[in-house]
Amino acid sequence: MDIFVxxxxxxxxxxxxxxxxLNLKLMAGSFTAVIGPNGSGKTTLLQLLAGxxxxxxxxxxxxxxxxxxxxxxGFAFQFPEEQFFLNxxxxxxxxxxxxxxxVKKDSKLVEEISxxxxxxxxxxxxxxxxxxxxxxxDMRLISFANVLxxxxxxxxxxxxxxxxxxxxxxxxxxxxxxxEKYKITVIFSAHRLDEAISFxxxxxxxxxxxxxxxxxxxxxxxxxxPEIFDFLxxxxxxxxxxxxxxxxxxxxxxxxxxxxxxxxxxxxxxxxN
Ligand code: ADP
Numbered sequence: 569m570d571i572f573v574x575x576x577x578x579x580x581x582x583x584x585x586x587x588x589x590l591n592l593k594l595m596a597g598s599f600t601a602v603i604g605p606n607g608s609g610k611t612t613l614l615q616l617l618a619g620x621x622x623x624x625x626x627x628x629x630x631x632x633x634x635x636x637x638x639x640x641x642g643f644a645f646q647f648p649e650e651q652f653f654l655n656x657x658x659x660x661x662x663x664x665x666x667x668x669x670x671v672k673k674d675s676k677l678v679e680e681i682s683x684x685x686x687x688x689x690x691x692x693x694x695x696x697x698x699x700x701x702x703x704x705x706d707m708r709l710i711s712f713a714n715v716l717x718x719x720x721x722x723x724x725x726x727x728x729x730x731x732x733x734x735x736x737x738x739x740x741x742x743x744x745x746x747x748e749k750y751k752i753t754v755i756f757s758a759h760r761l762d763e764a765i766s767f768x769x770x771x772x773x774x775x776x777x778x779x780x781x782x783x784x785x786x787x788x789x790x791x792x793x794p795e796i797f798d799f800l801x802x803x804x805x806x807x808x809x810x811x812x813x814x815x816x817x818x819x820x821x822x823x824x825x826x827x828x829x830x831x832x833x834x835x836x837x838x839x840x841n
Contacts, residue, residue: 569596569635569720569753571617575626578616585624586612588777594755596631596720599747601764601785602757604774605799610757611646611725613774617755618643618723642719646726648711652699657710660699661685661717668718687750688713688742705735709742722746724756728763740767761788761796761803766825775799789824805829 573592579585587609594600594617602610615621616628619637630637645651654660661681665671671680682692690709694702699710708731716722727743728736744767746752758764764771765785773781773796781793788796789806809820809829818836823829 569640570594570631571721571753572629572631573617573626574629576616576623576628577625578612578621579624580612586777587616587623589626590779592772592779592782594753596753597747597751598770599743599754599768600756600770600772601768602755602772602774603761603764603800604757604759606759608774609777610759610774614643614723614725614755614757617641640719640721642715642717642722644712644715644722644724644727646729648715649699649702649704649707651711652707655698656695657697657699657702658695660710660714661695664714664717670718684717685713688716688745690742703735705731705738708735708739712739712742716746716752719752721753721755724754726758727756728758736763743767761800762805765789765803765805773800786824790821 571594573590573594576587576590577585578587590613602613604610612621616623617637618641620643652660654663658678658681661684662677665677665681671677681695685692685695690713694706694710699707702710708727712722712724712727715724724743728739731739743754743756747754756764756768765788768785771781771783771785771788772779781788781796787793805826809823812818812829812833813820816833816836818832820829820832823832
């Protein structure tokens with residue numbers, strides 16, 4: 569299901585637009601990072617896409633007729649773990665499964681929910697625990713699984729915020745799995761390029777409520793839009809490439825990951841020996 573944003577502006581109050589004339593197409597199965605400094609409009613845009621707000625001007629439409637974003641797009645707020653309210657992880661997920669009408673018989677709930685978590689590589693022993701007793705990393709994964717139930721589009725507001733390195737990786741692994749294996753459309757926000765550049769495919773950069781870049785993450789690496797770095801910190805991997813390029817006469821333009829960089833340097837070293 570594709571999402572079309574045409575001439576969309578939005579203000580929380582009259583005449584004070586925080587999103588300005590946005591035009592955008594998000595294709596089914598795409599994996600998009602919405603990046604921008606604090607206050608640039610990321611959360612507002614994500615909430616509009618999820619149907620939580622209506623545009624003040626312009627239109628958001630969906631390729632499926634009579635599609636209801638509110639029922640069919642999963643939206644994970646920042647710190648989604650704050651939304652837990654039941655005694656066990658199982659009860660949290662069972663509530664969502666039943667609410668969405670996904671399981672007819674209660675006797676099937678344990679089986680269905682266990683296989684759902686297994687499909688996402690989430691440990692099913694968490695089901696018995698209180699959601700409030702989990703580590704922040706596990707809380708986050710369960711929240712995202714809960715938001716995903718029954719949806720083909722998931723929108724996440726700063727999904728890795730406050731997580732340490734290991735838990736960040738687990739969240740990224742989950743998002744990649746949703747995108748690559750289950751062809752879920754994933755849209756998420758981040759305020760630094762570093763948090764998205766290594767794994768998202770498409771990138772949308774917002775500044776003061778306007779889209780100032782829309783394209784592949786690779787284009788950012790290829791420095792097609794250097795003005796981006798006037799207001800967003802340069803990704804560490806790009807700075808590393810620049811430093812290495814000064815030291816070694818090796819072309820790293822097409823190196824997009826640390827692995828690419830290392831492979832290029834190794835082959836350069838072999839050629840020089
Ligand atoms: P970001 O997610 O990039 O930090 P937001 O979408 O949260 O940006 O905010 C964009 C602008 O809208 C900011 O100036 C912010 O102060 C304002 N804003 C956000 N939420 C509200 C709200 N509920 N009421 C009024 N203004 C808001």
